[in-house]
Amino acid sequence: xxxxxxxxFGFLLLACGEAVIEKPENLIPKEKMVEIFHDLALxxxxxxxxxxxxxxxxxxxxxxxxxxxGIDSLQFVExxxxxxxxxxxxxxxxxxxxxILEKRKNAMEGVSKKKNDSVRKARKQKxxxxxLAKTSKKxxxxx
Numbered sequence: 624x625x626x627x628x629x630x631x632f633g634f635l636l637l638a639c640g641e642a643v644i645e646k647p648e649n650l651i652p653k654e655k656m657v658e659i660f661h662d663l664a665l666x667x668x669x670x671x672x673x674x675x676x677x678x679x680x681x682x683x684x685x686x687x688x689x690x691x692x693g694i695d696s697l698q699f700v701e702x703x704x705x706x707x708x709x710x711x712x713x714x715x716x717x718x719x720x721x722x723i724l725e726k727r728k729n730a731m732e733g734v735s736k737k738k739n740d741s742v743r744k745a746r747k748q749k750x751x752x753x754x755l756a757k758t759s760k761k762x763x764x765x766x
Contacts, residue, residue, distance in 0.1 A: 644708040651694060651702035653716060659692055659699070660720045 651659070666673065666684045677684065689695055706713045 644705050647698075647701040647705055649698045649701070650705060651692075651698060653706075653712065655692060655694075656702060656706060656716050657719045657723070659688055659694075660716060661723050662688055662691065664720060664724060 663684070666687070677687070685696070685699075689699065706716060
């Protein structure tokens with residue numbers, strides 16, 4: 624995600640000095656760009672784990688995104704170039720993507736914590752029942 628963000632930030636810096644590019648006819652709406660960049664970040668984060676699966680099925684990440692969002696490569700490139708030429712819009716898109724990713728991360732950490740707590744509780748109950756059984760067995764031997 625950081626690499627993607629830095630790459631896009633680089634485009635943003637390059638675009639700062641140039642004039643705004645004319646708005647393309649088939650401009651992808653800002654909200655949809657957020658969804659596309661969010662999906663792209665997730666797919667890129669899957670990296671080494673996801674790549675062999677996609678490769679085996681003959682799918683590239685970008686082709687998958689184009690199909691999923693009903694766009695084509697030219698539409699994406701033109702829209703990306705346009706938004707990059709409007710730095711505040713581009714920054715807003717990436718801040719929104721970052722906020723969504725942060726929200727997902729926090730949710731996953733919450734699930735992980737609950738899972739760890741329930742595992743810890745189950746282990747404690749097992750230890751307690753084992754200790755209780757050992758104590759009962761010793762008491763029976765004494766009597």
